[in-house]
Amino acid sequence: MSATGEAKALTPPDICARKGRTPLVCLTAYTTPIAKLVDPHSDVVLVGDSVSMVLHGLPSTLGVTLEMMIMHGQAVRRGLKRALMIVDMPFGSYEEGPEQAFRNAVRVMAKTGCAAVKLEGGEAMAETIRFLAARGIPVMAHVGLTPQAVNAFGGYRVQGRGEDAERIRRDARAVADAGAFAVVLEKVPEPLARRVTEEITIPTIGIGASPACDGQILVVDDMLGLFGDFRPKFVKRYAELGQAASAAIAAYAQEVRERRFPAAEHVFGDAPTAIKGGEAA
Incomplete structure (x- = not known):
């Protein structure tokens, strides 16, 4: 707790220290209101490049720009007090080499206040990862299905089946050895995710992986059921807010057409009904 009695914001070392302990709760957020909702319950809030599909209607994560990630990162930062905030590095912003990754990561951290x-x-x-970590930039890694490589994979396919499992194990060990403080395992077979979690010394964050992972992450819009046309196997819907929103919008539209909204309580009269201290109430 801080001197003011508020919970202190979590740090990358705090997250790393949770290896093998109480599972880490991780969710995405892209806006201030959603950040405020998830913050009290989350250990990690990821400003994911999934914003491309969730909020911008793009077909994949490949169209996200650094400027988009910074804008959404700034919005999420305003809504957080406790959770560790992480921002995704978008496609093309780090693959050229360590120096490019460092320049862009510095910009993201400076502009958004992410940790x-x-x-x-x-x-x-x-x-x-080793270059960034040595220069004070904490890195969460991501192996398995990596959406930015969807074209190379030929689609959003499970990774690490059969003999391909060894590639995932090598990838996980490599990022851990390089200094990542945690790693996302996406869409890999459950036994493989369990084995990787046992083998490496940093927390694994599963999405379509295993309950044995050190934490779990979901896209918040998916788990809230805000959209009805996307139902991947690994998502559990904890609400159906899309249906509720659709019903509310339909009710509003009907009341407007029937002139039942706005009602008397929603409009203003010609003059104030009371005066207090010389000012209109």
């Missing part, structure tokens, strides 16, 4: 960045890739990104 860490996330980037996709395993062995191929180990040098970059």
